[in-house]
Amino acid sequence: MNANTATPAKTKLRVATTSLAGCFGCHMSFLDIDERILQLVELVEFDRSPITDIKHCGPCDLGIIEGGVCNAENVHVLHEFRKNCKILVAMGACAVNGGLPAQRNHLDLRDILEEVYQTEPGLTHGGIPNDPELPLPLNKVHPIHEVVKIDYFLPGCPPPADAIWKFLTDLLAGRTPHLGHGLLHYD
Amino acid sequence: MAFELETASHPETLKRVAIEPVSRVEGHGKVTLLLDDDNKVHQVRLHIVEFRGFERFIQGRPYWEVPVMVQRLCGICPVSHHLAASKAMDMILGAKLTPTAEKLRRLMHYGQILQSHALHFFHLSSPDLLFGFGSDMATRNIVGVAAAVPEVAKKGVLLRKYGQEIIRLTAGKRVHGTGAVPGGVNKSLSVEERDLLLKDIYQMVAWSREAVGIIKGLFEKNLAEYNAFGRFDAHSMGLVRADGAMDLYHGGLRARDKSGEIIFDHFDYGHYWEKISEDVKPWSYMKFPFMKHLGPDEGWYRVGPLTRVANCDFIPTPLADHERKEFLAYDAGRPAGATLGYHWARMIEMLHAAESIKDLLHDEDILGTDLMAKGERQERGVGVIEAPRGTLIHHYRVNEDDLVIRANLIVSTTHNNQAMNESIRQVARQYFDGREVTEGLLNHIEVAIRCFDPCLSCATHALGQMPLEVTLEDAAGNTIDSLYKDAHGVSRGK
Numbered sequence: 001m002n003a004n005t006a007t008p009a010k011t012k013l014r015v016a017t018t019s020l021a022g023c024f025g026c027h028m029s030f031l032d033i034d035e036r037i038l039q040l041v042e043l044v045e046f047d048r049s050p051i052t053d054i055k056h057c058g059p060c061d062l063g064i065i066e067g068g069v070c071n072a073e074n075v076h077v078l079h080e081f082r083k084n085c086k087i088l089v090a091m092g093a094c095a096v097n098g099g100l101p102a103q104r105n106h107l108d109l110r111d112i113l114e115e116v117y118q119t120e121p122g123l124t125h126g127g128i129p130n131d132p133e134l135p136l137p138l139n140k141v142h143p144i145h146e147v148v149k150i151d152y153f154l155p156g157c158p159p160p161a162d163a164i165w166k167f168l169t170d171l172l173a174g175r176t177p178h179l180g181h182g183l184l185h186y187d
Numbered sequence: 188m189a190f191e192l193e194t195a196s197h198p199e200t201l202k203r204v205a206i207e208p209v210s211r212v213e214g215h216g217k218v219t220l221l222l223d224d225d226n227k228v229h230q231v232r233l234h235i236v237e238f239r240g241f242e243r244f245i246q247g248r249p250y251w252e253v254p255v256m257v258q259r260l261c262g263i264c265p266v267s268h269h270l271a272a273s274k275a276m277d278m279i280l281g282a283k284l285t286p287t288a289e290k291l292r293r294l295m296h297y298g299q300i301l302q303s304h305a306l307h308f309f310h311l312s313s314p315d316l317l318f319g320f321g322s323d324m325a326t327r328n329i330v331g332v333a334a335a336v337p338e339v340a341k342k343g344v345l346l347r348k349y350g351q352e353i354i355r356l357t358a359g360k361r362v363h364g365t366g367a368v369p370g371g372v373n374k375s376l377s378v379e380e381r382d383l384l385l386k387d388i389y390q391m392v393a394w395s396r397e398a399v400g401i402i403k404g405l406f407e408k409n410l411a412e413y414n415a416f417g418r419f420d421a422h423s424m425g426l427v428r429a430d431g432a433m434d435l436y437h438g439g440l441r442a443r444d445k446s447g448e449i450i451f452d453h454f455d456y457g458h459y460w461e462k463i464s465e466d467v468k469p470w471s472y473m474k475f476p477f478m479k480h481l482g483p484d485e486g487w488y489r490v491g492p493l494t495r496v497a498n499c500d501f502i503p504t505p506l507a508d509h510e511r512k513e514f515l516a517y518d519a520g521r522p523a524g525a526t527l528g529y530h531w532a533r534m535i536e537m538l539h540a541a542e543s544i545k546d547l548l549h550d551e552d553i554l555g556t557d558l559m560a561k562g563e564r565q566e567r568g569v570g571v572i573e574a575p576r577g578t579l580i581h582h583y584r585v586n587e588d589d590l591v592i593r594a595n596l597i598v599s600t601t602h603n604n605q606a607m608n609e610s611i612r613q614v615a616r617q618y619f620d621g622r623e624v625t626e627g628l629l630n631h632i633e634v635a636i637r638c639f640d641p642c643l644s645c646a647t648h649a650l651g652q653m654p655l656e657v658t659l660e661d662a663a664g665n666t667i668d669s670l671y672k673d674a675h676g677v678s679r680g681k
């Protein structure tokens with residue numbers, strides 16, 4: 001790019017990350033780039049993310065989503081990310097296809113509610129939580145591409161750290177991200 | 188039942204302030220405060236807002252799948268779920284582990300403790316502790332720490348890396364590996380792998396000692412504030428070894444009351460339900476456990492590093508035991524009852540984990556190849572482990588077709604539910620009443636929550652329901668899911 005006039009601080013890529021119906025394992029795999037994280041923070045700055053205290057996403061170059069959509073709040077956050085992020089990435093099996101939480105999709109919500117909150121023998125006072133502060137759970141867990149447009153999919157449960165690193169460095173270098181053999185996992 | 192500040196008498200007259208989402212913790216939670224016009228606090232609640240339904244959908248699966256499935260509850264401490272489930276399934280098989288299998292699992296577990304504690308202290312909590320609870324939000328994160336004290340950040344990153352490498356070499360993969368199986372483990376450790384780990388372990392022990400020094404120094408500097416911050420009295424519970432030693436992999440349950448007197452000791456966790464029951468409250472998907480004989484108002488307790496360090500009689504590795512003694516004696520024992528004392532205790536445990544790893548790597552059994560055991564098949568299995576965040580209980584029943592027919596999990600963070608709520612209510616009393624609410628002030632609430640290192644992702648394995656209607660539309664505006672509450676208060680799809 002414009003090497004002569006660019007001021008390094010201005011060229012940092014602004015990145016937001018969040019976990020929806022995920023286990024944070026994908027974020028852990030992100031941190032598994034280990035020392036390279038210290039290199040990375042020279043090149044990117046973090047907006048909303050579990051590692052910062054920014055509660056709402058501002059305009060960003062890149063948004064990374066872990067987890068599928070299981071409740072009304074997830075939908076809300078996903079829209080917030082789509083609106084603000086130029087590029088949106090589905091990180092990991094849960095975001096790509098619902099993952100393990102989607103195992104509940106063949107079950108009736110009523111049965112699960114009753115079993116966990118009412119008939120479980122270890123309970124003294126049962127009752128299904130219903131406070132307005134709790135977001136409404138959806139009947140099924142959905143992959144995020146069913147709700148908004150997604151630009152890239154990183155498969156794996158979680159995607160290996162090296163895949164996340166390759167993706168980011170490709171993007172930072174202005175290349176179309178490409179994960180070759182060994183970095184694509186479907187576990 | 189009612190706890191002070193849990194429920195305001197006239198919520199409709201109050202203004203609501205929310206911390207949403209709670210950040211620099213794992214999982215999905217929010218805090219709501221209800222304040223009157225003079226900013227006096229009337230209600231404070233930590234809500235766990237997500238649900239999974241795990242106990243239900245595990246039913247019908249073959250039991251050997253469970254250790255691999257359950258770890259997807261939590262990506263920060265997957266090994267804990269992996270091992271608790273494996274221990275329960277050992278019981279189903281009636282298997283007594285071979286020495287090599289048990290030691291490899293212990294190695295995996297201590298690797299997990301090391302990486303999780305390092306992550307929590309350095310990546311998540313250190314910004315509050317190093318910069319101040321109300322410091323500038325823009326730099327109050329690990330990137331800010333890396334800029335201000337790069338050496339500290341780097342050691343944190345490398346400690347975590349080492350723990351993750353142990354997990355990789357024992358479980359096959361850093362996150363969601365498959366090393367433990369019912370009756371044993373499926374991978375031995377080669378000489379090369381052992382030597383690779385041995386190379387750096389002394390450095391890890393040294394850095395863990397430094398980490399204890401960091402938090403000790405912070406206590407010294409801010410003693411009065413740290414001792415008082417979010418402080419509350421509580422009973423405590425955790426596993427201890429038969430001789431009273433700290434043992435994070437196996438033991439009997441010991442509970443102490445607020446004054447430190449033993450309530451029960453060496454209780455066989457296979458019958459945990461005789462001691463513990465749970466309550467549900469409408470405003471959180473996380474249940475509220477309590478000791479049965481004391482009831483829900485009196486019987487709640489806390490778990491995790493603070494209680495484990497104080498609860499055991501000694502730590503069976505010398506450096507950590509030395510630090511334990513110093514911690515318990517410091518300032519007449521006040522930090523050992525302080526909410527921020529969790530950080531200090533957590534670093535002592537990290538040191539213990541590093542020392543334990545060192546000992547295990549020097550044990551010839553660790554290179555053994557006798558990995559699997561069998562026994563007489565049982566119908567019920569309970570596995571309990573001290574996970575990084577506290578006591579973790581997995582309980583399954585398996586039928587003669589080898590399918591799971593019942594599951595109950597009480598995860599570490601759930602045990603601390605009431606304790607976390609007490610702590611943030613105490614912070615609200617101490618810092619909020621009458622003051623204008625600012626971002627920095629709100630972070631004080633989160634600082635208290637972070638002390639417990641909650642895993643709100645683990646704690647959300649149950650399903651819930653809401654008195655609302657919602658529809659989910661795809662990008663083109665077509666309805667793809669919806670939910671509403673029917674006349675019986677039950678959620679139904681479209």
Ligand code: SF4
Binds near residue numbers: 025067092157159362
């Ligand atoms: S894809 Fe796997 S690691 Fe990522 S959030 Fe889902 S369960 Fe966790």
